[in-house]
Amino acid sequence: MASEAEIILPIGTQKHDPAWKHCLMIRSGDRTKLKCMYCMKPFSGGGIHRIKEHLARHKGNASCCPRVPPEVQVAMQQSLEGAAVRKNKKVKLAEEANKVCSSSNQAEGGQADVGLQMIPLPEMLHDIPPLQVEVREEGMPKERGRKKRARYTSPPPPPPPFPTALEVGVPIKSYLGAPVDKDHVYMAIGRFLYEAGVPMDAVNSVYFQPMLDAIASAGPGYEMFSYHDFRGWILKRSIEEANNKLLRLKGMWSRTGCSILADEWTTETGKTLINFLVYCPEGTVLLKSVDASHIVTSADTLYELLKYVVEEVGAADVVQVITNNTENHVVAGKSLTETFPTLFWTPCASQCIDAMLEDIGKLEAISEIVENAKTVTGFIYNHAIVLNMMRKYTSGRDLIIPSNTRASMNFVALKSMACLKEDLSAMVSSEEWMECPYSKKPGGVAMTNLVGSLEFWSSCAAIVRITEPLVRVLKLVESNKRPAMGYISVAMHQVKQAIKMELVKISDYIPYWDIIDWRWDRQLPCPLHAAGFFLNPQFFYSIQGEVSNKVLSGMLDCIERLVPETKVQDKIQKELALYKSAAGDLGRKMAVRARHTSLPAEWWSTYGGGCPNLMRLAVRILSQTCSARGCDRIHIPFEQIHNQRMNYLEHQRLCDLIFVRYNLRLQQRQLLKTRPFDPISVDNIDTVDDWIVEKGELLSGADEDPNWMALNPPLASGVLSANSDDLEVEAFIAGLDDEVIRGAGQDAEDDDGIKEEDESHDGTSFTCNGGS
Structure with missing residues (x-):
């Protein structure tokens, strides 16, 4: 993570080397350097080639990256090997050219030799005639010594002439x-x-x-592969690759433990499907998709389904099963933990937090501001001229940026608009806008009035300050880089404290606290969250081990449940004393520095050798996620595989195809570092439609002829990096001060007299002046 004095520079589109996708360009003072995205190691010299060697784990000029994903390592190794091959080819080609020069010199004299050497190498290659595609009639014998070529019934049309x-x-x-x-x-x-x-x-x-x-x-x-190749051996080999990936991950489950994720969703036709995934820090993999339409209506049948999946994965490796938090899921989860006393059931944190954001968005004062903001974006994104003008004044940045859910989109978009307030104000006050015919339309007038309203922007800023911590926690629990189990307890405490600091009055912030408590604390107690706090060295040593009985009790619950052997439990109890006193390697200066820089599970793996039993337990707990949400399911026909009217063999093939496709998408989610995003694209309509549709009462009129061809495409500066979510998560964690950590560890809300209402207050939970 960059320090406060460091500025992350955008990497231009002219950077074509694949290693640019896996590093950051940092400016610190007058110096520019590169940083690895995975271990954040800075490189002051050596350029992108040094980064590539670092990611490929080539020993020599650069140190080996300890956190590079295997896929990236292989890609960088292939890139280095390809560069070496190309270099050798160039050398060989130059040598051959020199031989040609020498032979010509011997045959025609020295003058000819001098003239040939003056011709640049690319111009020599231009004289090489293009390869001729062999066209053979069926049945004609193939000439010996010829390379096999593609067969065409007629030659392909010639390409258009090359420009000079x-x-x-x-x-x-x-x-x-x-x-x-x-x-x-x-x-x-x-x-x-x-x-x-x-x-x-x-x-x-x-x-x-x-x-x-x-x-x-x-x-x-x-010669391209055929339709039957695509459905046959290519798919078979892809299935083998996916299964090999699954086997590699299974090898990690015994060490880090794993979480079974029940990603439940409803299709457009009303079916309830559950995608069962298995998570560990090395990656997530899809196991199967189940039509649970008639299963989720009964706690007993839901329990049987969960039990079957746990047995398939192996109960000894499973730390927790994460599902929705409906009543049937709670009952089924309780039955599951009785059948398997060595694992936990936990509700999906993403679903809980998303529901909090949805409830907050329904508060009258907030919903009014959100609707006004949608008036601005709805008008801008429905008129090419206005959208082009907006992007001109914002230097290519869009008002709407990606978000995973509709509820979080409201507040992500509101923050984006607030950040671009000055640019929007400059646009509506410009002569260009005054002369634009759209400025006189009802939607244009409404947009101008809102952008020029100080009260509107003050309310936007206050809402962003209230909701941004919750949006960041949502990104934390869905992070692929940092398992959230060691942070979720402190993060939720930070959310409530941020709301309290913003609104100050008890009667103002209590409605928000009630929403959070009702969605979060009404669930069964989650010992894993408490143990995650206890075992995170950054938090535990910040409060010097003075934790509440609730946190300590959660830690003891985890010992008893996740470690069934009583002898090992007793050993862990003794090793806890070493942890509390930071004895041995746990107290090394290196270990003390690493408390704030290493991932908690990695810290234990490195410095916990003196208490091996506690170390194994800590790694298993701190390696877990808190969310059951998988990746996007767009264009994957999950519902089709649950259609009973299908050939049995083809049904098997379709199931295998979806298995390959979804697991490739899970891998892509870990590899993708840039996300080209166009708010008006139909690919994003599920989350952004409310923000890009013009309100009916403000439509510009039937005489308009909208033309997307007049629209300028989003600029490269508007393309977001997926790494920005990781940076926000890191910034959120870095902002957790000792007071917040103490409050979470000691279970203190500082809510004495919290039910005493301020009689002079009008009863609203949000004021347009931001609660100040």
Whole structure:
């Protein structure tokens, strides 16, 4: 994480090396340096090649990254090997050119030799004739010594003439060195994607560029696989890869433990499906999808389903099962823990927090401000001229940025608008806007009035301050980088304290606290959350071990449940004394510094050797997530596999296809570091539709002719990095002060006299002046 004096610089689109996707460019003072995204190690010299060696774990010029994902390590190794191969080819080609020069010199004299050496190498390659595609009639014998070529019934149409270097600057080079028309390549890809009905967001896949590289390396005329290949051996091999990934993760479950995630959702046709996933710090994998429409209505049948999945995974490796928090799930979870006394049932933290945000958004004073904000965005995003103008004044940034749920989108969008307040104010006060015909339309007038209202912006800022900690906790529990179990207890305490500091009066902040308590504390007690706090060295040593009875009791519950052997329990009890006194390696200066920099589970793995039994337990607890939410399910036909009217063999194939597709998407979620995002895209309609639809009473009129072709595309500066969520999480954790940690550890809300209402207060829970 960058320090306060460090500024993260944007990485331009001209940076084509794949290693740029896995590092940060930092400016500290007058110096610019690079940082690894995974271990945050800074590099002052060596450039992107040094970063690539670091990620590939090549010993020598750079240290090896201890946290690089295996997929990234392999990709960097392949990139380094590819660079070496290309370099060798260039050297070999230059040597061959020199041999040609020498032979020409011997045959025609020294003058010819001098003239040939003056010709640049690329110009020599331009003289190489293009490869001819062999066209053979069926039944004709193939000539010996010839390379097998693609068969065509007729030759492909010739590409359009290549533009010269003067026309396009520096052209792309083909594998033969000849210039390639980039637009011709893009159009060929586009025609295929459009005709096949491939979703437009497919080009955002991390696997799209490797596919293009593989095709380009094969050269023209390469015989593509067939429809039956695609459904046959290619899918079989992909299933093998997915199963091998599953086996590798299973090898980690015995060490770190795992969480079974029941990601439950309702389809458009009303079916209730549950995707069962297994989480560990090394990755998440889909096991199966179940049609639970008639199962979730009964606690008994739901229990039987959960029991079956636990037995399939292996109860000895399961630390917890996370599900929804309805009454049937609570009853089924309790029965599950009675059957398997070595694991916990916990409600999904993401669902709880999202429900809190939804409840807060329904408060009258807040819903009014959110609706006014939607008036502004709805008008802007429905008129190309206005949207182009807005992006011009915001330097390409959008008012609407990605969020995983509709409830959180309200407050994420509100914060984004508040950050761009000055830019929007400059736009509506500009002569360009005054002369724009849309400024006279009802929607334009309403937008101008709202953007110019100090009361509106003051309310927006107050709402953002109240809800931003809760939005950050939502990002924390869904983080792929940092398991949330060691932080969730303190994080929820921080949310309540932030609301209290903002609103001050008991009668103002109590409605928000009631929402949080009703959604969070009404669930069964969660000892894992308490133990996560107790075993996190950053928190435990900050309060010098003075924890409440609730936290200590939760820790003891975890010892008794997760460690069934009484002899091991007794050993852990003795080792707790070493932890409390920071004895041995736990008290080393390195260990003390690492309390605030290492992940808690990694800290225990490194310094907990002196208390091995407690270390194993700590790693298992601190390695767990708090959320059952998987990745997006768009364009994956889960409902289709639960259709009974299907050929049995084809049903098996479809199940395997979805298994491969979803697990690849889970891997992509860990690898994807940039997220091109267009708010008006249909791919994002599930979460943003309320913000990009113009209100009916403010429609500009039927005489308008909306034309998306007049719309300028979002600029590169508007493309968000997925790493920004990680940075927000890190900033949130860094902002947890000792007072908040003490309050969470000692279970203190500082709520004496909390039920005493201020009789002079009018009863509202939010005021437009921000509660000040």
